[in-house]
Amino acid sequence: MALGSYFRLAHAGWVLAREGAFSVLPVQSLPPMMKAGIALARLVERRAVRRTGRIERLNAALHRLGPSYVKFGQTLATRPDIVGAEAAADLSGLQDRMPPFDPALVPGILEAALGSKAAQLHEVSEPVAAASIAQVHRARLRVPGEVNRVVAVKMLRPGIAERFHADTRSLYAGARLAEAFSRASRRLRPTEVVRTLDHSMRLELDLRLEAAAISEMAQNIRDDEGFVIPEVQWDHVAENVLTTSWVDGIPIRDHAAIDAAGIDRKALAAKLLQAFLRHAIRDGFFHADMHPGNLFADPRTGDVIAVDFGIMGRINRRERRFLADILYGFITRDYRLVAQRHFDIGYVPQHQSVDDFALAIRSIGEPLHGRTAADISMARVLGQLFAVTELFDMQTRPELVLLQKSMVLAEGVSRTLDPALDIWTVAEPVVGQWLRREEGPLGRIDDLVGHLTRLGEAAVRVPDLLAQAELTMQEHRAMMRRPPDRLMRGAGLAVLSAVFVLILVLIWRLLVQS
Known part of the structure; x- marks a missing residue:
């Protein structure tokens, strides 16, 4: 591992501490060692952050540090219940309002990627959305003999691959340091987690693979209702350019506009969460980057519109059954089932007691039943989860990291739409239907x-x-x-x-x- 990666990691830690990144974490919910580390980091925090609690400068700092850090900020922005409403609002700009790259580069990028077909893209607009990896433009596609169409043209940021690889090298350095100096961190398998995230991000850097992901998901959901995705224009796809049909919708974070359009936000939240569970449990293939910048509401139908399929998750049938059983166990309060499945899939070592672990799960699950999202302190729940994972020496399953991250995103967006969301009631139709099929003749x-x-x-x-x-x-x-x-x-x-x-x-x- 190059020495530069450790310097880059140290610089990132300094910048994050200065701009208040550690001030938004739920310190009261963390283990003592992490509390101490955060207290030390906050000693170098800007006075303005300490005085106001605002982290407006953090967006720009994360963007300077690189795309991997931006992804972290995007996830925090979906959890006002954990980081606070002001911090979430400050971080929301990371989702699709990053500074765009030089517009003078756009024609050259299109011509180099698409060749003569680039000339079929007319009236290319200024960026309508700009994120950490790419930005999107609206254009008109004119193909001889076909009807003109409005399309979305996504382009990777120039030099993004180099920035990403520098990010991952520093993350690997951090993971190896953690494993070397913290015995407790080894059960979390940080290096393997980084390797999983590294793989998913490498896929995101090839827009031809994103086009294929859209095509596969379109086939999976062709008979579904309530969830809409764009259509790929295959003749105008390259490694760094992706062209799809244009979809009109209201940004899902714009609650005022959604209400003004007469869309039922409770129904929209249910559609979003059920669609995610359906894709994960039924298909084993799901959108793994469902932050609000990638989600819209159709003003005509009230359906969810999703874009940006660069990061996708895939789980096999055994892992799908694990997810379904865990959710069903919480829905039906069968905590022994929840505990046993954690042993079966290797989250909890075999030398631990299933009965004791079931008791710990019950202590988490029971307070959540009959409570709306607004009544549940996710910071307190996370704190209890931290304690349980340490008490039972729980191991990380790197192949499920994307699933866990995506569930956090989907549930976070759903609860902002509907603060009275009851996730168990919403999840039951999808989970129950799949389990009944699995236990029946077809299964x-x-x-x-x-x-x-x-x-x-x-x-x-x-x-x-x-x-x-x-x-x-x-x-x-x-x-x-x-x-x-x-x-x-x-x-x-x-x-x-x-x-x-x-x-x-x-x-x-x-x-x-x-």
């Missing part, structure tokens, strides 16, 4: 098909395994003097029998693990 058929598929794949590998075993035997014979024929036949049969048993064991393990 059993899917299980059987999966088992047969894995069995077939294992069977296909049998000839290769036998061929390898035979080759090993031939090499062994070449190295040794030939024994009596009867002894050789016996040895050959023994080796073939052992290989056959090994193959059966492998097939059995594949079936059991499925």
Whole structure:
């Protein structure tokens, strides 16, 4: 790890501390070690931050530090229940109101990316939204023989890849420092978490992959209602340029405009949260960057419109079942189910007690039932979660980090739309329907098909395994003097029998693990 990465990390810490980033964290909910660290960091805080509590300069500071830090600020902006309403408002500018890059660069970027097809984009506007990775322009697409269309043209910021890679190198440095000097942090597996986020951000830097994500999600939701996404214009897509149909909507954070349009905010909040759960649980493929800058309300239908599919999450069927069971356990107050699933998927080590963990989960879940979002202190809940994870030596599952982050975003946006949101009531139709299907005939058929598929794949590998075993035997014979024929036949049969048993064991393990 280059020494420059550690200097960059130290500089980031200094800038964040100076501009008040640590002042918005719920200190009372954090473990003692983290409290002490934040108290030290706040010693260098600007006087203006201490005096007013406002962090207006933090937006610009995060932008200077790089896109990874901006993503962190975007997440905090969706949680006024944790960081406070003023801090959330100050950070909201990170979502789509960042300084744009030089407009004189736009024609050259389009021509270099799209070649002659760039000439089909006319009336390219000033940026209508500018975020940490890219900015979006409105344009008119004129293709000979086709009807003119209004489109959205997204362009990556010049040099963004270099800034991102510098970010991730410093984050890796921080993760390794944490693992080296803090034994408690090792169970959180910070390096693997950074590696997961690094992978998702690398995908975000290729807009061709974002176009493919939009296409896949469009196929998944073709029969759904309440959630709308744009359509890709494939002839005008490149690594750093993405063109989609234009969607008109009211920014989901503009509550006054939503109310003026006669849109039911409670229904909109339910549509948003249910759509996210449906995509995650049913499809295993979900929008993993659902901050308010990427969400709109359709003034005609009251549906949710989503844009910016650069960061997507994907979970397998086992992880989808875990999520569904956890939510269903909280909905039905079956805390033993919630606890057992945490053991099954590896969040809690096997040497811990399922019953004790179920008791800890009950202490968190019971106060949430029958309470609206406005009545729940998420800072207090987070504090209790911190204590539980430490008490039971809980391990981080890096492959679920994007899912957890996305749930925080989706639930945070939904509760700002509807302060009386009851997440259990809203989640039950989606979770219950999927679990009923899984436990029913269709779910059993899917299980059987999966088992047969894995069995077939294992069977296909049998000839290769036998061929390898035979080759090993031939090499062994070449190295040794030939024994009596009867002894050789016996040895050959023994080796073939052992290989056959090994193959059966492998097939059995594949079936059991499925």
